[in-house]
Amino acid sequence: MTKRGWSLFLAMCLIWGLPYLFIRIAVEDVSPAALVFLRTALAALVLLPIALVRREVGPVLARWRPLVVFAVIEIMIPWVLLGHAEQRISSSLAGLLVAAVPLFGALAFLVTSHAERFTLSQTGGLVLGFAGVASLVGLDVSHIDVLAVVEMLGVAICYAAGPLVLARSFSDVSGLGVMACALTLTAVVYAPFGLLDPPTDVPAKGWVSIVVLALVCTALAFVIFLELIKVAGPTRATIITYVNPAVAIALGVVLLDEKLTTGMLVGFPLILIGCAVAAGGRAPAEAVVAAPEPAADLALAVEGEPDPDAEPCPG
Numbered sequence: 001m002t003k004r005g006w007s008l009f010l011a012m013c014l015i016w017g018l019p020y021l022f023i024r025i026a027v028e029d030v031s032p033a034a035l036v037f038l039r040t041a042l043a044a045l046v047l048l049p050i051a052l053v054r055r056e057v058g059p060v061l062a063r064w065r066p067l068v069v070f071a072v073i074e075i076m077i078p079w080v081l082l083g084h085a086e087q088r089i090s091s092s093l094a095g096l097l098v099a100a101v102p103l104f105g106a107l108a109f110l111v112t113s114h115a116e117r118f119t120l121s122q123t124g125g126l127v128l129g130f131a132g133v134a135s136l137v138g139l140d141v142s143h144i145d146v147l148a149v150v151e152m153l154g155v156a157i158c159y160a161a162g163p164l165v166l167a168r169s170f171s172d173v174s175g176l177g178v179m180a181c182a183l184t185l186t187a188v189v190y191a192p193f194g195l196l197d198p199p200t201d202v203p204a205k206g207w208v209s210i211v212v213l214a215l216v217c218t219a220l221a222f223v224i225f226l227e228l229i230k231v232a233g234p235t236r237a238t239i240i241t242y243v244n245p246a247v248a249i250a251l252g253v254v255l256l257d258e259k260l261t262t263g264m265l266v267g268f269p270l271i272l273i274g275c276a277v278a279a280g281g282r283a284p285a286e287a288v289v290a291a292p293e294p295a296a297d298l299a300l301a302v303e304g305e306p307d308p309d310a311e312p313c314p315g
Contacts, residue, residue, distance in 0.1 A: 008228040012240040015224065017247020019217045020091035020098075021255065022209035023083055029206045030199040032083025035213075037194035040075065041187040042214030047180040047222070056177030066169035071182040074162030076189060078155040085148040085155070090258045093144070095248025096133065097152035099271050102238045102278065103130045104160035125277025132270030135263060160238060163229060175226040183218070239275050 026035050051057050060067060086094050106126050170178050199206075229237045249268065252258040 002231065005228070005231040008224060008231060009237075009240060011224055012221065012228055012237075013243040014247055015217060015221045016240060017095065017244040018251070019082075019213060020086065020095040020244075020248040021251040022213050022217065024086045024091040024094075024252070024256065026206055026209040026213065027083050027087050029202045030210070031193070031197050032080045032087070033190055033193035034197050034199055035083050035210065036076070036079045037187060037190035038199075038210050039079070039214045039218055040183045040190065041194075042211065043218035043222075044180060044183040044187050046215065046219040047176065048184050051174070051177045051180035054174070054177070056174035057181060059173045060170070060177045060181045063169060063173075066165060067178070067181055067185065070162060070165045070169070070178065071185045071189075073158050073165060075182055075186045078158040079186075081151040081155050081158075085145075085151040088145040089148040089152075090252055091256065092249045092252035092258050092260075092264065094152060095244055095252075096264065096267065096271070097149060098156055098159065098244065099129060099133055100153060100156040101159045102126060103133075104157050105163070105238050106278075122278045125274045127274070128277065129271045129274025132267040132272075132274060135267040135270060163238065166229075175229070176223065179222045179226070239278055243272065243275055 023035070030038070048057070082094065103126055106123065166175065166178060225237065228240070249260070249264060253260050
């Protein structure tokens with residue numbers, strides 16, 4: 001990738017390494033469903049006004065069916081599964097299991113033409129990363145809640161499918177508009193959970209975690225991630241989930257006194273090497289010719305053409 005691509009890549013590795021820690025803290029006092037509501041509602045309050053001012057909401061709402069599908073796959077299902085799983089497993093383990101995302105993404109070409117095809121060496125990198133995840137689970141099986149692992153694999157599958165839905169159905173509209181609408185729709189759907197089970201007696205660290213999740217790990221992160229998709233392609237962009245665990249492990253071990261297991265020590269180096277190999281090589285041709293507007297149109301990551309009326313996103 002280009003230097004700019006690597007800069008975006010590293011930024012996302014850091015930003016999306018944070019959620020596992022803050023979700024772990026938040027679900028101690030807030031239900032997973034209520035957390036999804038608070039996180040999406042706050043993020044939507046930031047992104048939706050921007051999308052409205054730029055007139056990017058109308059074209060998205062005109063395609064409400066794929067919008068619903070995307071919101072369900074990318075946000076509604078995985079976020080509640082993630083919160084529920086982190087009530088029973090460590091944030092470090094959650095971060096490592098999400099590293100399966102690019103593995104599922106690499107197989108997506110079997111079911112859709114919108115997925116990227118990897119070279120032999122890149123495929124080898126993905127397999128090596130999968131070996132790292134397998135080592136983690138195999139070596140630490142006595143410490144693992146099976147249901148939580150199944151939930152995390154469901155999260156990984158959803159995260160791999162989400163960008164493909166965007167590429168197929170929203171290739172000629174603003175990616176920021178799509179995310180603003182999807183977050184708003186999710187907040188509306190989960191509003192009853194937030195109202196029926198409102199958080200009470202939440203300590204300061206819990207509210208700080210919720211705010212960070214909403215503003216940094218959601219609103220800011222999606223703007224940067226859409227730009228990364230434009231530069232690197234929808235599947236290679238998800239390789240950040242190979243490096244996110246480094247941040248999750250460091251924060252979980254240092255701040256939450258979580259145990260540094262043998263599986264983590266063996267599995268993570270394999271994941272890291274696999275990431276470096278899988279992310280190497282030339283970017284997809286469609287991504288290379290992307291227009292310069294930052295995070296303005298997700299389509300520029302795959303087969304779409306730039307929207308001549310799109311304006312650059314802030315930041």
